[in-house]
Amino acid sequence: MKITVATGLYPPEIGGPATHTVFLEQELPKLGYEVVVVPFRQSKKFPKILRHLHYTFRLLRASTGSSILFAQDVASVGFPALVVAKITSKKFVVRVPGDFAWEQSTQRFGVTDSIDEFQTKQYGWRVQFLRWIQNRVTKFADKVVTPSEYFRQLVIGWGVPSSQVVTIYNGVDLDIEPKTIVKPWPRLIVSSGRLVPWKGFQKLIMCLTQLPNWHLLIIGDGPMEQQLKQLVTDAKLSGRVHFTGNLSRIDVYSWCHAADVFVLNTHFESFSYQIVEAMDARVPVIATRVGSIPELITSEREGLLLEPDDEQGLVKAVKTVVEEPEVWRGRVAAAAKKVKEFDVILTAKRFDGLFKTLFKHV
Secondary structure (H helix, E strand, C coil): CCCEEEEECCCCCCCCHHHHHHHHHHHHHHCEEEEEEEHHHHHHHHHHHHHHHHHHHHHHHCCCCEEEEECCCCCCCCCHHHHHHHHHHCCCEEECCHHHHHHHHHHHHCCCCCCHHCCCCCCCHHHHHHHHHHHHHHCCCCCCEEEHHHHHHHHHHCCCCHHHHHECCCCCCCCCCCCCCCCEEEEEEECCCCCHHHHHHHHHHHHHCCCCCCCCEEEEEEHHHHHHHHHHHCCCCCCCEEEEEEECCHHHHHHHHHHHHEEECCCCCCCCHHHHHHHHCCCEEEEEEEHHHHCCCCCCCEEEECCCCCCCHHHHHHHHHHHHHHHHHHHHHHHHHHHHHHHHHHHHHHHHHHHHHHHHCC
């Protein structure tokens, strides 16, 4: 049983699709599958339209003998994978890790609406074109995989029949040994993610103006890096906000292990590997009540959930880590139990069940 995986990101690149592809590569062969991965990066050297044509031909060659094409996004690799699947009569599965149209629109076309507001509004032709691509790929897929129930409902809202959409939580390999990091500051907040508008780093940075004894470590890079660094300078926080750029998974986990609290002030999250790993690292987690996060954390049971950009709420919540240590010990213990629901073996078995159903119809 051979599966060809089309992915826009692949190590050493970082991001959800890269992590998920490595999971498929490592776990599915244990269940009897042959997995062939076709990363997009070798096609990026070409101009925009040519790169997708080049990738389509690469995918066509690589998928010889495969019964299923499994795309890790709806656009960069999803559309070429759909074309190849139709040409070769293969089954086509697409994983929807985010709302591609919304993400691109917020970065490129000035859309400021939340992801939920975006679903019911009409925009200019460029945004509508992105939606058209996303809708065509998902509607023509044999199965659409979402990493949360929240996202399953979003995809159904695009007009995809509910019978085609299945939720499979991401498998997180928690067999990690942290490096020893001597915390360089007495009180440390760690946050991580792409430096993009919806991750909410601006408000998190400004919280430090009301937390004089705390330092903030931001892990990741992205298009807002210089803007965020300028904000730190303007707010006179240069000695207390620290940018690391991208770090390895083990280094991120180690910083979480050393931190006093992990905070994610995001406006959107389809599935946060980092929250799961922070829960496993036994660090208090404060996050936002958006996307799939309430499926990972029940507020006041495994952590605390707030509304995005609630600056006063974030300040108050961070202070409770010091003021209410017994309460947080209980939450941290509950979080360590909850993460077992996202074990890689359970996730691999769910994919096995999905693929076997499709193989019956090959």
